[in-house]
Amino acid sequence: MKTIRILYISIEGNTRAFLKNLNKYAESVNNQGADSINIELKEITEQTDLDHENEPFFAFVPTYLDGGNGIDNGVTELMTNALGEYIEYGNNARLLEGVVGSGNRNFNEQYCLTAKRYASKFNAPFLADYELRGTGADVERIYKVLVENS
Numbered sequence: 001m002k003t004i005r006i007l008y009i010s011i012e013g014n015t016r017a018f019l020k021n022l023n024k025y026a027e028s029v030n031n032q033g034a035d036s037i038n039i040e041l042k043e044i045t046e047q048t049d050l051d052h053e054n055e056p057f058f059a060f061v062p063t064y065l066d067g068g069n070g071i072d073n074g075v076t077e078l079m080t081n082a083l084g085e086y087i088e089y090g091n092n093a094r095l096l097e098g099v100v101g102s103g104n105r106n107f108n109e110q111y112c113l114t115a116k117r118y119a120s121k122f123n124a125p126f127l128a129d130y131e132l133r134g135t136g137a138d139v140e141r142i143y144k145v146l147v148e149n150s
Helices: 014-031 079-089 104-112 113-121 137-150
Strands: 002-008 039-041 057-062 095-102 124-129
Touching: 002 014, 002 079, 002 137, 014 039, 014 057, 014 095, 014 137, 039 137, 057 079, 057 113, 079 113, 095 113, 095 137, 124 137
Parallel strands: 002 039, 002 057, 057 095, 095 124
Antiparallel strands: none
16 A cells, blocks of 8 residues: 655644545545555644654645735745655655645735645645635545655
8 A cells, every 4th residue: 555645734623524525535435446546634732742754745735825915025934844844854855746735726926825835835846725724626636746746
C-alpha cells in the first residue's frame, strides 16, 4: 500500500473539510479495486512542536493575508505561519513534494498566493488549487495530481 502524506493547516475548517473529503474519495477508489493509496494527514497548528519529517509529504495551505496586494506592494501572511515554520525546520523542506493551495477567487491575484509563495520559498512545485472547501470534482482532480506526483 502506497501512502501519501499531507501536512496542512486549517484556520476556519475549510482545508480540514477538503482533506476529509479527499480521504473518503481515496477510500472509495481503494474499494473499487484500484491500487491501494493511504492518505496520512498531519494537521499543523500553533501548538505543534517542530519535528523532523522522515518521509516525503505534500503541503496544503489556505491564504490569509493582511496588507498590500501581494504582488507589487508587499504582503503579510496571517495565521498560516506555523506550517511555514514547520516546513522550514531542519531538513523538512527537502521532503516537500509539492504544495496545494486554497483561497477565495474574489481576491483575484491574491488567490492561493500563500501556496505559491511556499512553493517558491521551498523550491517545490505548486501543484493545484481549489476554492474554499472545494467541490467533488476538485477532490478527484487533486487526488490524481497527488498520485501522479508521489
